[in-house]
Amino acid sequence: MNGPTPKKSWKEELFTIIFEANTPAGRNFDMALFVLIVLSLAIVMLQSIASINARFGPEMLTIEWVITILFTLEYILRIISLKEPLKYITSFYGLVDLLSILPSYFSLLFPPSHFLLAIRALRLIRIFRILKLGQFVREGNTIVMAMKASTKRITIFLAFVLLLSIMLGALVYVVESGVNEDFSSIPQSIYWAIVTITTVGYGDVSPITPLGKIIASGIMLLGYAIIAVPTGIVTVELSKRSDKDAMNTKSCPGCAAEIHDIDARFCKYCGHSL
Amino acid sequence: MNGPTPKKSWKEELFTIIFEANTPAGRNFDMALFVLIVLSLAIVMLQSIASINARFGPEMLTIEWVITILFTLEYILRIISLKEPLKYITSFYGLVDLLSILPSYFSLLFPPSHFLLAIRALRLIRIFRILKLGQFVREGNTIVMAMKASTKRITIFLAFVLLLSIMLGALVYVVESGVNEDFSSIPQSIYWAIVTITTVGYGDVSPITPLGKIIASGIMLLGYAIIAVPTGIVTVELSKRSDKDAMNTKSCPGCAAEIHDIDARFCKYCGHSL
Amino acid sequence: MNGPTPKKSWKEELFTIIFEANTPAGRNFDMALFVLIVLSLAIVMLQSIASINARFGPEMLTIEWVITILFTLEYILRIISLKEPLKYITSFYGLVDLLSILPSYFSLLFPPSHFLLAIRALRLIRIFRILKLGQFVREGNTIVMAMKASTKRITIFLAFVLLLSIMLGALVYVVESGVNEDFSSIPQSIYWAIVTITTVGYGDVSPITPLGKIIASGIMLLGYAIIAVPTGIVTVELSKRSDKDAMNTKSCPGCAAEIHDIDARFCKYCGHSL
């Protein structure tokens, strides 16, 4: 601090621009990226609408490929600028960045995979950092951590709901299959049981026999009651966490990990000084 | 207090009548306003029913314009009677009052906008003040404050649900679009994903391929589990707020016991009338 | 306690049989009542099924009238046996008992009202007392008291949801009415908005324009988020109450009120010794 700042290497400069948002260059980079992501998503959606694709198909395809090449370049630059690129590549953001360019290349072989570009939506999560919405990031972290702490219980709960749906689906299949074409097989009946127990209720499949309706009513009441379980689980976890525990969202120069404790001076993933 | 009350200016009189409900004139003004709002809403609804509009169209239009002019006058009087009218104009109530008269004037240019008069429903919030439902207002505030404190978390949660719907919609589009006319484009598929993840389930769009149904089942179970998140958030906020005011603390004249249920008319310890 | 029990008057005897379940006669009376209620409900349901009514119509009508006359006699005896019959007549149980016989008599004038006999289902609440399910009654009380304490907040919340539905219904009406026959009027659109915001989602009415679908998606996400509010309210109330606070379910000889605090020695509604 009290000596002259040592000149940054080009790698460090690149890192600051690409991974940080606290310099003008870094901020402009992030804004351009954000605009590209939104544009890219809009193109993917418009391409899927037959009438629009018929008129502007070639133009949209050109734009999409330009964006894909830019994203590919960005991905390569990110890897180059880091000291431990593997950590980034295997991180959540790294995987999202990779998955955001792959569908374009795969679509050369299997065209419909092209629409999987919608995964680029996940890149929008960066918007929170770009807009310096620190408080949102912190609140988001509280939710994510409560979800993580509840993962095991929620998993068990969903496994339980699935087992229940398998058995109830088979039961209603036995009751309805003879007279109701909707219940054409057990997998179809299980699909119906899930639609019912989660209270979604499309109505594309519904029972017509009195006994089927009675069982269906039981499943609905059950679904109505057990939705309480995941809610209780998450509520208890959330109430354990305090709003106070703020987080440091500065990227680690070593591995690009972004969430550090507020008092952390070294990255807890790679040991690099923050 | 011990000197003669200074005579109020006409502005102060106007203020008391329009903004307060603790004088006979103010109370009458509020009651008349309430009746007009309800009448106005009824007219708007009836106008939208073709058979009724065919018979009473001109009469209803006349009543509506009379009410609109009265509301416009009221809005002007409110502004005149205040010392700092800008505060009112930019407040929630001020905006609602303005938005409640604009659709009538806009409908001269674009007739269907006429039905946006339904926004007058918001003016009914005044009913709580008119009916002196102080306790309801207090409880309402607790809810509003808990909601405000949860706004950031709920926003993040809804943004997350939206991102999820975009990606899952695109995924099911890739799976279903070839064989199912319902999934005609990605935006349409995103609409379906939102209908499913929120457990609404209209059934106007539903998957028909086995893979589509499997993914749909996953989305339903996910939606069934993550509804726990906003619930947990609001519950935690609400539990932070206390409402001690629950009990009747009048002493019993018979035995001086102090805590009685709010509906008790006799002391439950000695039988004395309270 | 240490002297001979004074002979009970016939009124007191009647009271013991009709209102209490702790003597053999009282217990038999309650069991007979329970059987009659269930039989009566079964008859009402079967009468509504055309094919069954065609075959056993007259027989079922006879049974129903016999039960109605028995219930009428029981209602009169209840009034006679009490010292303050007005308290019973205006109590929850008193109103249910009255409403359980009225539809039969009204059906002489307006036949379909006959099916409102289904209100007899409410009489089944007595089953908890008959079966001496004290613990269930206590748990039920905890729920009822938490619901009562939440009534104001839930009312405000539902009023808010209703106002929202009125405005959103009108908004979607403006957007959809020209091209979608489903949205034929504002009341119909409000009905749709309620179906959507509560996540019921019949699908009998659904938007077809892109803008309509976007607004609908917003309403769904809103409904998905604000369901958190009543849940939070009730959870907070329930968590305030302890499982321990048991209740005394002995009927008051003065006014037949049934729920008294465990330490109450006098009825808190009429002051009579318990």
Place this chain on the structure above:
Amino acid sequence: MNGPTPKKSWKEELFTIIFEANTPAGRNFDMALFVLIVLSLAIVMLQSIASINARFGPEMLTIEWVITILFTLEYILRIISLKEPLKYITSFYGLVDLLSILPSYFSLLFPPSHFLLAIRALRLIRIFRILKLGQFVREGNTIVMAMKASTKRITIFLAFVLLLSIMLGALVYVVESGVNEDFSSIPQSIYWAIVTITTVGYGDVSPITPLGKIIASGIMLLGYAIIAVPTGIVTVELSKRSDKDAMNTKSCPGCAAEIHDIDARFCKYCGHSL
């Protein structure tokens, strides 16, 4: 412990293999069992799909019978290896094991009952023990215990919802039955009321009269509000329980009960040393 381990009897050996997963033989046994259960479920589902059954019907039937015979043998061995087999037979796992073989034998008399083999899905609960997912078992226990503690309240709540559905169903029947074929009888209307109050909303039955729609809207808002009750109940129960209370999942050699307190040295069901 300080003397030579006494040689196990063949019964004890069998017990270790069948009921424990901490020896190589026991682990292999459990893995084989798991594979058989999954295979069996897959067969049952495939058999229900007409096109697949037409081609591979006899082969699948053969596999199913082989599995059924293996499961029957396993059930007999389990009974033989225990000192107090009755405890196992009447336990949850014992009943599931029995119900998993019965449908095959019943299907000789009543073929469709064959599909009830889906109950074998319940046997998958053993997977948690096989995979040594102790933590999942512990979390699952917390949920199960919270559910058990809430059983009475949830039961009362569901009984209340059912009574409400009976009355509201009958009410809407009176309103709709004349003009709407969907509401053909009171039981059918009750089915509709349950579909609506639980927010499932198939849309196979829906009101068409204005009054019917108003009542339906009320039922939806009610259902939207009272879903708060089971949620509140379970949340309160869950928050009472601590994550810490770990459990001992070693099977009791006397009765095969699996969940014991961490400090238990004797089975609390049969007193056998653990």
